[in-house]
Amino acid sequence: MADKYTPAAIEEKWQQVWAEQGLDKTDEDASKPKFYALSMFPYPSGNLHMGHVRNYTITDVIARVRRMQGYRVLHPMGWDAFGLPAENAAIDRGIHPAKWTYQNIDQMRAQLQQLGLSYDWDREVATCSPDYYKWTQWSFIQFLKAGLAYQKEAAVNWDPIDQTVLANEQVDSEGKSWRSGAKVERKLLKQWFLKITDYADELLQDLDKLPGWPERVRLMQENWIGKSTGAKVVFTTEQGDDLEVFTTRPDTLWGATFMVLSPEHPLVEKLTTAEQKEAIATYQAEAAAKSDIDRTDEGKEKSGVWTGSYAINPVNGAKIPIWIADYVLMGYGTGAIMAVPAHDQRDFEFARKFNLEVRVVVQPEGDTLDGATIAEAWPGEGVMVHSGPLDGIPAGKGEGQSVEQAIAWLEAEGKGSGQDNFRLRDWLISRQRYWGVPIPVIHCPSCGTVPVPDEQLPVELPENVEFSGRGASPLSQLGDWVNVPCPTCGEAAKRETDTMDTFIDSSWYFLRFTDANNDGAIFDSAKANDWMPVDQYVGGIEHAILHLLYSRFFTKVLRDRGLINIDEPFSRLLTQGMVQGLTYMNPNKGGKDKWVPSELVANPDDPRDPETGEPLQRLYATMSKSKGNGVAPSDVISQYGADTARMFILFKAPPEKDLEWDAADVEGQYRFLNRVWRLVTEFAESPAATKSVGAHDRTPLPENLSKAEKDVRRAIHIAIKEISEDIEGDYQFNTAVSELMKLSNALTDAKCKDSPVYAEGIHTLVKLIAPFAPHIADELWSQLGQTGSIHQQGWPILDESALVADEITLVIQIMGKTRGTIEVPADSDKAALEKYARESYIAQKYLDGKEIIKVIVVPGKLVNFVAK
Known part of the structure; x- marks a missing residue:
């Protein structure tokens, strides 16, 4: 017999053979059908975790099967290598981010190779490499040329720990930073944005082109884009300024009794009377210190200040007061709303607190509401009242109902127009950090903002920087790097010192993989069009909005720039579940202290906190250092081999479900x-x-x-x-x-x-x-x-x-007890099965001398004789 199965020796041997043979290089034979298999590329943290193993093994199996089925397969790997962790490591450990990052890449590459993953390493990319981010910068300039990149002063989300700006999508539902966990603050800064809102409608409609995506991911994107249908209406202030609002319920305009502006609205200063200036200024400062999540929390007590001014309702000429309140955000809609307290609970609570009028314009069937006495807003259906031309019309959004009729009336009277609005905001990409792609523009006092010429790309990150702390980009301290002549007029000018959000890097990497070593272009369009879209994309559900939405946006912009001919980047998407490990939790403790690693529990049948003796809860949770339930892939491979690790990770649970280790x-x-x-x-x-x-x-x-x-x-x-x-x-x-x-x-x-x-x-x-x-x-x-x-x-x-079975095994039972089996033709009907059973040696043996009372036949399975 051959030697005993020894995974370590076998796996090392074949990995070397495959590398020498170039077995995993991409097949370029155009006569074969193509298949592009891709896992979301990792941040090079230095160590693989079991979530990585699961993601990459899934994609590797798909790639290997497709190769054996005759496809030419593109299966690449790279590194999402820019970002805050490397820069924070530079500050905390005194090591340059580049050195830290490339050390981690080398370590993780070796770990991936241990798993026997069939990557074409000739196409490896690292987003922190100048030969990659040259094209990230070139892409930004394409956005600039298309009018899709702009800079403006805006109230932004500020992470006080990482000391940088966050996009709205990087703030969680509790108003905390997606990375540091810090409570996000608001700051007014001049920032760069990409106009993703120009593609909002297409991004929404093209979700129908993605039947290969999980329904919940499509729904998450649909909700984030957040299309609303309604009307644009212009109120006029006493001072003669227009106040534009968007409303999904234009039929309730006759019930508007006050207006509310965002504290940041540009007209607040002009509208504020002398008597209200101090109160307004104080309130503005308080609002600026709150996150959007805090400000829009439905459960918090309403607050606001009257500006001292009034507006004229365009549908009935009513004079209504103008307030400011923090629940109205400048970044959503127009930064101004008409308040209809009888039919919106938020407006109702505000009106009751500040003794403002509540006017009912929708009466429910069989009831009569009085604005002076109702205890809560009525947002439901009914009949329009006190609404001029809409009186008596059913309230609602269906055909012939009040919303449709209101829009038609507003347009006919020249007082407003139908409009779609979106929850999606433009993508804020500026970051006040070093370890990212420098934004390739130069600010000239004469020419304004000038893109760096193509021949001067990449604008490389200088290495001689000091990481003395967080708060401002180290780039701003480098005079020799910042001060440059204007590319247009030659006058003294300054480079932009903000770097790009790292989600920019991952929004197009899948396109670079199609032509990864091209020095003269971002990629050859013919090659990109040949390989794209990705046939199977695999990654975590946590990227459902951020990465996937941005990638779809980038793809559509590059398509419109004539670089590719596809509408969507990923045909099929698999979002794999998390890998969970056994841990214990002390419900009487909080934070990291509540987790007790399983190895510290002396008696699993009666788990108790080793410090306090309190009973512990046994549960599976996502593997992490804080929970003490992680399993290192290297430990499994050293003991059992990579093939065993792969087999377990595939066998334990369906890929979309969480896996308990x-x-x-x-x-x-x-x-x-x-x-x-x-x-x-x-x-x-x-x-x-x-x-x-x-x-x-x-x-x-x-x-x-x-x-x-x-x-x-x-x-x-x-x-x-x-x-x-x-x-x-x-x-x-x-x-x-x-x-x-x-x-x-x-x-x-x-x-x-x-x-x-x-x-x-x-x-x-x-x-x-x-x-x-x-x-x-x-x-x-x-x-x-x-x-x-x-x-x-x-x-x-x-x-x-x-x-097709020629024969089947037929079970013979006597009085329900199995006595033996016989082989019979597979196509036997019930009568034939009974005949074979009666003639069998089993029946002859056990029924000899007995009277058969009943025969029960189960086709294809058994015959049971009831006898006495």
């Missing part, structure tokens, strides 16, 4: 691979193996197969069918691994081990397991005497005829 299941997959090893190597040493070398796909089968041969062949082709469908459909790798186990069991129990059918089964098993456990598969392939890598072989072909 279980050491016993890891051991189970290791035992399974050992069984496969013994099964194949025993056959490889048998006389039958030499007959199948190089001919396993062509050896003619006997004309008349025995029952044992038919059973084995049926098991083989059931496995081919089920595994292929599991991979082609919803990527149910867990059930595919189960089918591998079934085939292994069938071959172990086979009674025809000297038959060509058995040889077919052994070779098929090795082929089917190859995408899942690539190292052991190639080793077993060579031990079978085959030449070339198994990963260059064709995927097993299904023979439908082998699935």
